[in-house]
Amino acid sequence: xSKPLLEVKIRLAVVLFLVSEFFFFVFLIVAYIYSQPSxxxxxxxxxxxxxxxxxxxxxxxxxxxxxxxxxxxTLVSSRxxxxxxxxxxxxxxxxxxxxxxxxxxxxxxxxxxxxxxxxGSTYFTLTGFHAIHVxxxxxxLLTLLALVLSEKLGEKRETSFKAIxxxxxxxxxxxxxxxxxxxxxxxx
Numbered sequence: 001x002s003k004p005l006l007e008v009k010i011r012l013a014v015v016l017f018l019v020s021e022f023f024f025f026v027f028l029i030v031a032y033i034y035s036q037p038s039x040x041x042x043x044x045x046x047x048x049x050x051x052x053x054x055x056x057x058x059x060x061x062x063x064x065x066x067x068x069x070x071x072x073x074t075l076v077s078s079r080x081x082x083x084x085x086x087x088x089x090x091x092x093x094x095x096x097x098x099x100x101x102x103x104x105x106x107x108x109x110x111x112x113x114x115x116x117x118x119x120g121s122t123y124f125t126l127t128g129f130h131a132i133h134v135x136x137x138x139x140x141l142l143t144l145l146a147l148v149l150s151e152k153l154g155e156k157r158e159t160s161f162k163a164i165x166x167x168x169x170x171x172x173x174x175x176x177x178x179x180x181x182x183x184x185x186x187x188x
Contacts, residue, residue: 007159014163018170021133025174028129029181032122036186042117045186048107057099058179061134064092065172068141068165075161079148086145089168093138100131123182130171130178137171140164 036045071085104124107113114124144164148157 010159010163011166014166018166021170022174025126025129025177028122028126029177032126033181033186035118035122042119043110043112044119045123045182046188048110048112048119049103049183051183054099054103054179054183057096058175060092060099061096061175062172064089064096065169067092068168072161072165075148075158083145083149086141086148090138090141090145093134093141093168097131097134097138100127100134126178126182130174133171133174137164137168140167 067085067088071082071089074081074085107120112120114121114128141164144160147160
């Protein structure tokens with residue numbers, strides 16, 4: 001199989017995987033929306049969440065799309081710049097996860113958990129699955145960075161990078177949807 005054909009197949013496989021993941025998140029978001037009646041007993045998004053705090057971490061995560069884009073632009077031309085942009089992407093993703101874990105800690109401190117009520121169940125499920133995706137993305141970015149620095153990828157580095165960057169942009173797009181529904185719509 002020729003190299004260009006293989007690259008097309010890999011990109012198509014990644015896109016199809018991301019489409020399936022997109023629908024998975026759409027169903028979680030719909031479940032969250034459906035489960036937010038006004039007569040819910042106990043904590044709600046409106047009484048429990050602080051959108052402006054999460055908004056700061058949202059800006060951090062969305063900034064990582066810019067840094068990964070810049071990393072892609074320098075992948076071939078400058079190993080030093082590529083490393084700096086990838087490190088920035090990884091750091092921004094880690095800061096976002098830190099913010100999410102701080103929020104979880106604060107909610108658990110207020111006795112709001114996945115088993116507390118319907119809000120807790122749907123909130124922790126939806127944001128937890130996103131956190132898992134961010135964590136997997138960070139692991140892929142770290143692995144890619146290590147392989148590029150060790151020069152073990154060779155010709156495959158551009159295709160590998162493109163696949164992982166698609167995933168990372170996907171994680172950011174999903175967060176825009178989650179943040180919009182959970183923090184801006186239901187916490188208003």
